[in-house]
Amino acid sequence: MHLRIQPTKNCHLAYRHSEQRYRKCISVTVMNDPAFLGLDLGSSSIKAVGLDESGQCVAAAKRTHLIRTGLGGIAEQDPYTWHEIAGQVLRELAQQLQELSLTPAAIAATGQMDGPVLIDQHQQPVTPVQMWCDSRCDVQCQIIEDRIPANQLLAMTGHCAVTGYTAPKLMWIAEHTPQVFQTATHIIFPKDFITLSLTDQIVSDYSDAANSLILDIHQGQWDDAIMELLALPPINFPTLANSTEQIGSISASGAAWSGLPEGTAVATGAGDSIAAALGAGLHDPSMVQIVIGSAGNVNCVLNEPRIDPQGRIHTGYFVDHAHWICTAVQQSAGASLLWWSDITGLEPEQLVNEIDTSNPPTALFAPYLCGERTPHLDSNIRAAFTNLNQHTSRRDMTRAILEGVAFSFKDAFEVLGSMNINPSCAAICGGGGDSKVWQRIIAAVLDVQLIPSTGDTTAKGAAMLAACAAGRFKTWLEAIDSWPEANQRVEAVPTDIDQYQRSYLEFKELYPSLKSFYK
Incomplete structure (x- = not known):
């Protein structure tokens, strides 16, 4: 906690009379120390931490959640459950920070990668999310290999076609549940759904985008040619920003949901592998x-x-x-x-x-x-x-x-x-x-x-x-x-x-x- 001391205009007169009267005419403004927040939307739990200016973890909250699994490689989660649990975690963290007299200065989200979060024009999820470990799109991976030679795909995206990545999951959805694309207007990634809930902004970072098989990693841009080759349905991809950039601030609705102050800075964030590497x-x-x-x-x-x-x-x-x-x-x-x-x-x-x-x-x-x-x-x-x-x-x-x-x-x-x-x-x-x-x-x-x-x-x-x-x-x-x-x-x-x-x-x-x- 910092104390900002500001003498009033008559303090010099008060000092002439007595030190005691001088103290009475001092205006004291209390400024709480800042805390820097990170939220991790993991596969089995959602956790959030608050770090002080020295990098020490001073507050933390965590809740577990489940993966729905099934035959054929199904592994999926419900974004509405993420929203509910993440809100609980953030409100608990906000309460801890308030008790410590710490003010949130900024927050960034990280989380599991690869799973496509499809949202409609009202920014609401329209289908469960196929997780990184969902392997039902094996046939779609073979289709990708048939349409784009493996060495060409590697050179363009830095990745080969495996079930964990986003593009084959989108192809599976388009084939088996095409009605989803009748209402879906945008695709984002799991941690971006948290950012969206905080800011109302549709944005992602380059690390999550690179795992999609749809990003040209040399240009840092979504590749229209790949989308055409894979015959993906029309969908809007998020604007991309560096992970350290402030892309907005907590909105009124985000504040009500999270318990964090409206106007708090929000960073783009990064996929969990990237955040973990940075933290280490x-x-x-x-x-x-x-x-x-x-x-x-x-x-x-x-x-x-x-x-x-x-x-x-x-x-x-x-x-x-x-x-x-x-x-x-x-x-x-x-x-x-x-x-x-x-x-x-x-x-x-x-x-x-x-x-x-x-x-x-x-x-x-x-x-x-x-x-x-x-x-x-x-x-x-x-x-x-x-x-x-x-x-x-x-x-x-x-x-x-x-x-x-x-x-x-x-x-x-x-x-x-x-x-x-x-x-x-x-x-x-x-x-x-x-x-x-x-x-x-x-x-x-x-x-x-x-x-x-x-x-x-x-x-x-x-x-x-x-x-x-x-x-x-x-x-x-x-x-x-x-x-x-x-x-x-x-x-x-x-x-x-x-x-x-x-x-x-x-x-x-x-x-x-x-x-x-x-x-």
Whole structure:
């Protein structure tokens, strides 16, 4: 809290008589310290944080929500549920800030990427959102490959055609529920729906746009030629802005919904991979970030675009036009442990605490519950345990799950190496990244130094974007320098490295063996 002292015009006379009378004629205006807000619309929860001027998290709120799943690869969520839960989270955060005498200076949203949010002329959603993990558009991906050669699509968009991206989802909707496009006027992305609710503005950033397969990543513009080749129905795409830009302020309706002050600055925001990388302090290829959420990501920030010719890693914009991000995606990272938790009826923490890593690994797990992106680009492959015997225990299988996810990150590191990206350390975050056991396994499998994040880097990254929009920082690089992550380090255990090198060779044989079953 700041006190602004302003003497009144007669103060000099009062001072002549007594200091006491001088104090009485001082006008004191109380100015609350600012807070910078970030909201993360995740796959399994919506959370918001408030950071003070030093970058410390001083307020936080969170609510969980569900994914509707079904046969054929269905995985979708209702934007109206997002709206309800996000409003609850923001109102709780606003109350905490008020109790701390902090004033929101700016807010930015981040969130799950790729899912098309189709809205009508009244800015209302017209259909549930197919999430990034929805794989029902496999046929549409094949159609894209038939119409646009893979090398041409990669060169134009930095991506290949897989079920996670936006264009094939739009094609599926157009084929199976064409009536949706009779009322839909605009497409936005999940985090943009939060921004829309706050500001009434239809806008997105370049990172989300780059994952659509409809953006020319070299020009930074929506590509009409791609839309024509894919025969997409007419739809308006959002105006694009850099992630750090202020694109508006909280409207009267946004204030009533969120509990935040009308007029508060709102930044464009970014996709969750980008916000997480920013929050972890990534700025050059010497360090990557490993994210263990429902899915797993390996992120790397570059000064120039590098495109994997096989499309196993996608390339897109970071928070501005001068920097790029390469992202490897593992479809079922934390989701594999959550699945096992549901099967066993035990909490993930209890399962992990049972693990004994003093002996060499025995069982193997291929973490392909929802197919796999990096490096296989295969939505049909499925998970499996192998090397089980009558002595295999529950804790052996839990350990195999953690190791299988770590091996999938090793797959991603090998692809990065083929692109001449060879990091010496890795920041690790996400719910699974908090596990000491998982950290030890991953450090040994990758043979790198790990830097565990102390908090939620995704929401923190969004708050950093808000701070840039509010003028707290001139650039995102200044934000990284001013709000660094903790200096804790996890070193790989030499004996672990040796045993996991052998196990990884066995793991690499799993995919071709399983492939024959899931064509």
